[in-house]
Amino acid sequence: MKHFFYLHWQSASNAFTRILRQPFGSLLNLVMLSVALALPLSLYLCVNSLQDWVGRLSATPQITLFMEMSAEDADLAAVNSTLRKHPRIKGYRFVSRQQALKDMENRNGLSGLADGLESNPLPDAFIVTPATIEPHELEMLQKELSGLPMVETAQFDASWAKRLYGMVDLARKLTVFLATILGIALILITHNTIRMQILARRDEIEVAKLIGATDSFIRRPFLYHAFWQGVLAALIAWGLTCWLVAMANPAITEFAMLYNERVNLISLNAPEVLAVIGLAAFLAMFGARLATGHHLRQLEPR
Amino acid sequence: MIQFDQVTKRYPGGNEALKNLSFSIESGEMVFLAGHSGAGKSTLLKLIAGIERATSGSVLVNNQNLSKLRSSQLSFVRQHIGLVFQDHKILYDRTVFDNVMLPLDIIGFDRRDAAKRVRAALDKVGLLGKEKMMPVRLSGGEQQRLCIARAVVHRPTILLADEPSANLDRAYALDIMELFKSFHQVGATVLISAHDETLMEDYGRRIIRLREGQFAS
Numbered sequence: 035m036k037h038f039f040y041l042h043w044q045s046a047s048n049a050f051t052r053i054l055r056q057p058f059g060s061l062l063n064l065v066m067l068s069v070a071l072a073l074p075l076s077l078y079l080c081v082n083s084l085q086d087w088v089g090r091l092s093a094t095p096q097i098t099l100f101m102e103m104s105a106e107d108a109d110l111a112a113v114n115s116t117l118r119k120h121p122r123i124k125g126y127r128f129v130s131r132q133q134a135l136k137d138m139e140n141r142n143g144l145s146g147l148a149d150g151l152e153s154n155p156l157p158d159a160f161i162v163t164p165a166t167i168e169p170h171e172l173e174m175l176q177k178e179l180s181g182l183p184m185v186e187t188a189q190f191d192a193s194w195a196k197r198l199y200g201m202v203d204l205a206r207k208l209t210v211f212l213a214t215i216l217g218i219a220l221i222l223i224t225h226n227t228i229r230m231q232i233l234a235r236r237d238e239i240e241v242a243k244l245i246g247a248t249d250s251f252i253r254r255p256f257l258y259h260a261f262w263q264g265v266l267a268a269l270i271a272w273g274l275t276c277w278l279v280a281m282a283n284p285a286i287t288e289f290a291m292l293y294n295e296r297v298n299l300i301s302l303n304a305p306e307v308l309a310v311i312g313l314a315a316f317l318a319m320f321g322a323r324l325a326t327g328h329h330l331r332q333l334e335p336r
Numbered sequence: 337m338i339q340f341d342q343v344t345k346r347y348p349g350g351n352e353a354l355k356n357l358s359f360s361i362e363s364g365e366m367v368f369l370a371g372h373s374g375a376g377k378s379t380l381l382k383l384i385a386g387i388e389r390a391t392s393g394s395v396l397v398n399n400q401n402l403s404k405l406r407s408s409q410l411s412f413v414r415q416h417i418g419l420v421f422q423d424h425k426i427l428y429d430r431t432v433f434d435n436v437m438l439p440l441d442i443i444g445f446d447r448r449d450a451a452k453r454v455r456a457a458l459d460k461v462g463l464l465g466k467e468k469m470m471p472v473r474l475s476g477g478e479q480q481r482l483c484i485a486r487a488v489v490h491r492p493t494i495l496l497a498d499e500p501s502a503n504l505d506r507a508y509a510l511d512i513m514e515l516f517k518s519f520h521q522v523g524a525t526v527l528i529s530a531h532d533e534t535l536m537e538d539y540g541r542r543i544i545r546l547r548e549g550q551f552a553s
């Protein structure tokens with residue numbers, strides 16, 4: 035049993051040094067493989083992060099009631115009491131026009147903005163949290179609230195969130211599609227590399243087979259070669275996505291700040307990284323298995 | 337040990353290399369196989385090693401019917417056979433030493449003991465001083481001896497040698513015969529083919545004579 039592991043360890047390390055010994059050819063291969071992996075991975079990251087954000091968005095739908103500029107305290111009180119008694123409203127918050135202006139100053143670092151303006155251009159507003167998240171009911175509520183006296187508009191971002199959600203869904207399907215295609219490409223690429231290697235070592239394989247090597251003995255170095263290729267390609271692809279995240283995140287955060295949102299790309303977590311490595315190794319070995327199987331069948335006695 | 341029962345081998349293209357052959361070789365026997373070029377000597381040896389399959393009839397090695405064995409089982413049968421190929425089948429991308437190491441790697445022999453075995457085998461064929469050389473730098477006869485060292489290094493129970501002395505001068509040919517004899521003496525079954533019978537007759541062993549795929553009377 036110890037011997038068995040020793041043999042496997044030997045095969046694995048031989049295959050690894052073989053990869054290292056032909057740096058240019060294997061590097062080219064690795065680049066191909068890791069790009070094939072990095073593309074769907076990056077898309078996956080984007081989708082995942084977007085989905086996270088969209089999830090946060092739609093989990094707390096809000097309707098903002100902007101009052102007419104001419105609304106008086108009495109009007110505000112009327113709306114206030116309507117909202118308080120409304121069964122489909124979970125909570126609400128009043129933002130006076132003075133408060134809104136101050137918020138805006140703080141948020142955008144525009145202190146002194148108010149001094150520069152002749153009059154406050156912002157309306158009073160109620161920010162309403164509905165008791166429901168069902169899109170249709172939300173729409174009804176929005177219509178009803180916009181009909182209240184002295185309410186200018188009832189703004190609700192449902193349609194926008196819904197559209198965004200749809201886009202994320204589409205992107206996710208695209209990711210699955212791309213991952214499938216590139217997974218197949220990964221199999222084909224390793225199939226081809228291993229086929230080339232088999233051709234280069236054809237004599238060795240034939241002689242080994244003639245003097246008693248089993249198919250698994252002959253296959254082993256090629257499977258390990260594919261295994262290492264898959265693992266290395268996955269690690270490189272992971273590195274590429276980390277690079278993408280590090281590079282894109284500051285820009286994304288800055289951009290999202292303009293809309294007062296917290297959005298950023300989320301890196302792969304440990305289980306995801308392991309899954310990617312495992313999957314890449316498996317697909318590569320599958321491609322190698324196909325290539326060796328095909329060749330070994332030709333060596334069978336007739 | 338080896339038993340042929342009405343064995344016919346027809347190659348693709350209709351060429352009948354062996355015709356309805358029946359014979360047996362006992363365990364521990366040393367037998368010569370004689371016949372002119374094209375008589376079917378190599379074909380017979382390949383059938384024993386499971387490199388070719390019989391078209392009809394059965395080939396039994398160690399009481400196992402080779403035509404009924406799966407590929408992996410055939411491999412294990414071959415691991416107990418030492419083969420000297422007529423066309424050597426030496427690997428030219430590795431040293432003499434590594435060529436002889438191959439059978440030991442295949443049976444999973446411990447690497448440290450393996451090196452000793454390899455040197456012992458090379459010593460027996462007089463190639464010990466050339467273990468680090470690449471095979472292209474060996475003469476024809478030396479390559480043949482390399483092939484013999486590879487065939488015996490894992491101490492097979494059956495030794496099949498296809499014209500092992502074809503490229504050797506008489507002195508080396510006799511040495512090689514002595515080597516095979518010593519294998520026979522420790523219990524191995526040995527089958528040696530040659531088209532030159534003079535060497536065989538000195539040994540007084542059974543000779544199977546083939547002519548066009550049949551026994552020559």
Ligand SMILES: Nc1ncnc2c1ncn2[C@@H]1O[C@H](COP(=O)(O)OP(=O)(O)OP(=O)(O)O)[C@@H](O)[C@H]1O
Pocket residue numbers: 347348349351352353371372373374375376377378379380422531
């Ligand atoms: N792979 C093959 N395909 C077709 N015919 C073959 C093949 N191998 C051998 N033959 C034919 O089978 C017959 C016997 O060949 P074999 O190689 O067994 O002869 P041999 O006795 O070993 O001859 P030699 O002394 O020249 O080596 C010959 O007629 C040969 O043409």
Ligand SMILES: [Mg+2]
Pocket residue numbers: 377378379422498
């Ligand atoms: Mg021959």
